[in-house]
Amino acid sequence: MVSIPRPGVYPSRRRQHRMLKTALLVLSMAAAVTCQAQNQVVAITNWRMHPGDNPAWASPHFNDSQWAGIPFDRANSFGPATGTRWYRADFQVPPDFAGQDLAVGMGPLEEVYDVYIDGVLVGRYGSWQPSPRAPFPRHKAYPIPAGLLKGPVGHIAIRQWRAASGLFWLTFGLYGDFAFGHAPEIGSRTTVEAQEKLHPAAGAIRYAARDLKSVLFLFAAVISFVLFSTQWRKAEYFYLGLFSILRGAPVLVGSALATSESVMARSWLPVLIFGLSILADAFPLLFLAALCPRIRRILQVGAVLMALFAVVAGYSFARGSYDATLLWQFGHSWGLAPFELIAILALLLDRSRGSLAIAFCLLLNAAAWAVWAVEFWLPRSILLTLTLGPFLVDLPSVTSILFVFVTLFVLYLRYRDEQARHMALDQDMAAARRMQEHLLRAGEDHPPGFAIDAVYRPAREVGGDFYRTVPLEDGSLLVILGDVSGKGLDAAMLVAVILGSLANETNRTPASLLAYLNKAVIGRTAGGFITACCARFYPGGRVLLANAGQISPYLDGRELQLENGFPLGVTEQATYAESEIQTGGRLTFLSDGVVEARNPAGELFGFERVAALAGNRATEIAAAAQRWGQEDDITVLSVARAPRVEAVSA
Numbered sequence: 001m002v003s004i005p006r007p008g009v010y011p012s013r014r015r016q017h018r019m020l021k022t023a024l025l026v027l028s029m030a031a032a033v034t035c036q037a038q039n040q041v042v043a044i045t046n047w048r049m050h051p052g053d054n055p056a057w058a059s060p061h062f063n064d065s066q067w068a069g070i071p072f073d074r075a076n077s078f079g080p081a082t083g084t085r086w087y088r089a090d091f092q093v094p095p096d097f098a099g100q101d102l103a104v105g106m107g108p109l110e111e112v113y114d115v116y117i118d119g120v121l122v123g124r125y126g127s128w129q130p131s132p133r134a135p136f137p138r139h140k141a142y143p144i145p146a147g148l149l150k151g152p153v154g155h156i157a158i159r160q161w162r163a164a165s166g167l168f169w170l171t172f173g174l175y176g177d178f179a180f181g182h183a184p185e186i187g188s189r190t191t192v193e194a195q196e197k198l199h200p201a202a203g204a205i206r207y208a209a210r211d212l213k214s215v216l217f218l219f220a221a222v223i224s225f226v227l228f229s230t231q232w233r234k235a236e237y238f239y240l241g242l243f244s245i246l247r248g249a250p251v252l253v254g255s256a257l258a259t260s261e262s263v264m265a266r267s268w269l270p271v272l273i274f275g276l277s278i279l280a281d282a283f284p285l286l287f288l289a290a291l292c293p294r295i296r297r298i299l300q301v302g303a304v305l306m307a308l309f310a311v312v313a314g315y316s317f318a319r320g321s322y323d324a325t326l327l328w329q330f331g332h333s334w335g336l337a338p339f340e341l342i343a344i345l346a347l348l349l350d351r352s353r354g355s356l357a358i359a360f361c362l363l364l365n366a367a368a369w370a371v372w373a374v375e376f377w378l379p380r381s382i383l384l385t386l387t388l389g390p391f392l393v394d395l396p397s398v399t400s401i402l403f404v405f406v407t408l409f410v411l412y413l414r415y416r417d418e419q420a421r422h423m424a425l426d427q428d429m430a431a432a433r434r435m436q437e438h439l440l441r442a443g444e445d446h447p448p449g450f451a452i453d454a455v456y457r458p459a460r461e462v463g464g465d466f467y468r469t470v471p472l473e474d475g476s477l478l479v480i481l482g483d484v485s486g487k488g489l490d491a492a493m494l495v496a497v498i499l500g501s502l503a504n505e506t507n508r509t510p511a512s513l514l515a516y517l518n519k520a521v522i523g524r525t526a527g528g529f530i531t532a533c534c535a536r537f538y539p540g541g542r543v544l545l546a547n548a549g550q551i552s553p554y555l556d557g558r559e560l561q562l563e564n565g566f567p568l569g570v571t572e573q574a575t576y577a578e579s580e581i582q583t584g585g586r587l588t589f590l591s592d593g594v595v596e597a598r599n600p601a602g603e604l605f606g607f608e609r610v611a612a613l614a615g616n617r618a619t620e621i622a623a624a625a626q627r628w629g630q631e632d633d634i635t636v637l638s639v640a641r642a643p644r645v646e647a648v649s650a
Contacts, residue, residue, distance in 0.1 A: 041105070041187035041195070044091045044156060045072045053084040053159070058116040060155035064088045072183040084132075087158040091186065093149050102144040103189035105196050107181040108137035109160065111265055115184075116157040117144050132161040136258035136265045139196040143189055156184060163266070163319075180206075202390075209393045210251065213401055217248030220404045227415060237411065239287035244404055246280030266318060275314030282306035285339055287407075291358070292346040302339035340366045353417065354410030361406045365399040449539055450477050454637040455622040457593075463633035464491025465591045466498060470506045475539045478506050480513070481589040481637050482532030482550060482568075490526070497524060510534035510546035511576040514568065518548070521569040529567035533589055537639060541584050546576045551592055554614035556585040559607075586640040588614050590621065593632035597625040605629075 048067035056062055067088065104115055104122060112126035112134045123142025126134025180199040185192065224241030228234065250273045257263045257270060264270075282303040289299035340362055347359035386393045452469055464484030471477055482498065484491040501520040505513060513534055521530060533550035537543050545553070545560070549567035552560050560581070566574040590610070597605035605628045613621050618636035625634050 040094075040096070040191050041185045042091055042094065043183050043185050044089050045183045047072055047087045047089045049085055049087050051083065051085045053086070057086045057088065058114075058121075058157045058159070059119045061119075062088075082163065084159065084161045087160065089156050091154050091156065093152055093154045097149060097187075101146065101189040102149065102186060103141045103192040104144060104156070105182075105185040105187070105192040106140045106142065107183070107199075108139060109158075110137050110162045111160075112162075113158055113160040115142055116159070117186075118148055118155050119157075120145065120148055122148075128161070133264050133266065135261050135263060136270075138259070139199050141189070141193040141196045144186070154186070156186075158184070205390050206392050209388075209391045210397065211255070213397045214248040214251040216401055217244045217404065218252075220401075220408055221245035221248065223408055227411065231415065231418070234290075236287050236290035239283045239290060240404070240407060240411070243280055243283035243287060246276055246283065247400065250274075250277040250280075268318075271314050271318045274317050275310045278313050279307060279310035281336055282310070285336070285343075288340075288343040288346075288362075291355075292343055292350065295342055295346050298342060299339055302336070306336070337366055337370060353414055358403075358407050358410055361399070361403040365396070365403045368396040368399040449475070449642050450537065451640045451642050452637070453618040455618045455635065457622055457626060457630065457634040459487055459593070459630060459633050462492035463487060464495060465593065465633040465635035466495045467589070467635055467637050468499060468502055469637075469639075470502075472507060472536075477537040477639065478510075478513075478534070479537065479589065479637065479639055480510075480532055480534040481591065481635060482530055482548075483591045483593075483633070483635070484530050485525075485528035487633065494521070494525065494528075494530065497521060498530065509578065510536055510544050511578045514546050514548050514565070514576045515574070518566075518568045518574050519572060522572050525569035529569045531567045531592075533562075535587065535589075535639075537587075541582050541641070543581050543583060543587065545579045545581070548574075548576060551590060551595065554588040554590075554611070555581070555583060557611060557615035559611060559614075584641045586615065586638055588618065588621070588636065588638040590637075591633060591635040593630065593634040594621060594625040594636060596632055597628040597634070598631050599629045 047070050048064050049070045050057070050064070050067045057064070070087070104117060106113075106115065106123070106125070109125070112128060112132040113124070114121055115123040122144055123140065125137075125140060126132065180203050182199070185195075221241045221244035224237050224244060228237035228241060231237065254270070254273050254277075257273065285299045285303040285306065289296045289303070292299065344359045344363055344366075347355045347362070386395065454467060454469070456463075456465060456467070458465070464487055465482070466484070467479070467481040469477060469479050480502070484494045484498075498517060498521065501517055502513075505516055508516065511534075514532060517530075517532065529549070531549035533545070533547045533553060535543055535545045535553070545562055546565070547562045548565045552562045552564075554560070560579075562579050563577040565576040568574075595605055595607055595610055599605075605625055609624070609628075610621070613624055618638045622634050622636045
């Protein structure tokens, strides 16, 4: 059984059929117009030129025999020229032109021009007043008034103004109009207008590879920025992303600007696009500087020079100076070459993963641009341009794309290796945290008659704060809380040293215990220090305290005034004084991570807020500091007589 689809079931397939029929129709029309154009279009290729400006030169009767002969070169219109020049030519008028509606077809001619047929102005591109200005060149068809061509020989004159720095080779010349530049042509208006519309479409197909290159650059930029977002300290991802986006975006944006009738060729926006396209060459050097730390300074100097080239070239382009041409050509080829060769040598000496592949691609790219620099001055481009069917491919673009994507692949491999190392490090840090928590829990014995509340919140996986509560045989309780300068694994290792030193020396007075710990850590702090406060609680309410640079404890919300000794690990001769109090209240010890908590506005938690909360439970104080904005390890420990805690709990 054959099923008939209901209406609307396959709209995409119908749309594809319509698009295919439309494409075939356009191709058929193009072929017909091309055949017709061969019979009804006269191309004018032999010209005479004279610099200056004189309206009389438009007349067909003017004697231009003394003018210099110049062939029409479709690659650069009429050749390099500065200011205003006139071009004149005679052409044979076919008999079948009689009675036809005629037009003159103009290829992309820079920048402002007038077209005269037998002394009559038939077309103008751009404007002459108050100063010459025009959009980017494009194919144009200008109608010829009926009956203007009367004899067998016609005359055409072109008045043109252009700056010294041409536009055809710039970022804005990569769109379809320049692909099929041609000498001025005269023929049937229908044929000429259709032909001038087909040339840009065919040119867009011919330069599709360059558009694809730009899209690939933008895709590479996205990958680079994604990698940079995961490892924001790796500047090489950021520089490679900027290079890719400045190589891809100006071409696409410039092509859009070049097709706009409202954007003048020498306005601030094209100047900016042109400058950014040259500035792109600074970022490979910054990328290589991040990859090759030994020659970082040299490559950074090169990047600064390329940035200066971009500024000067943009300024020269805005002024219409020929220096813009030289700077653009120099920057893309010879300007980068010495720095790239140095980077290639550094990469070859580097044994890290993928350095050889990056060096090889960089060498290919440098060689392609160097050969292109030589070819730039040749009359025809034959060395580095390939024609693949209807597409035109330039090898420097291919080598640039190869360099970017090979580099991205190498960076991805390095990223994967680094992620594996980070995963292993995270596992080690998690094990270290479990070990540190185990060490701290080992000192959380709660002897009869005392209520202890302790909170430890490291700023990282492991921290430098520590505390220990040890019940002694005489019924007393030894408490110590301290802070190692610094954070992370180094501080945690020093905490382990201190807690290990406490294992067999807890049956001491607070002052003697601090003196013992000071000697134990001398020479192990790597230039840092340790603050600590030690207290011994006796059953009858007597408390002995000694302090080594730590924040003084709070008694029922009031800070105790203790004599402060040197932090541990600073000097071997340090001594510590003891203070004695008689109390049954709550004594709260805390690290400086509570006081130094900082909110997004930069305001510290401060001693006043600590004093207001010091009478609360340790968990409440720590939570308040964390909400304010934790920057350092937070440790809070409170000790109270059991009856008082029970009364409060009730």
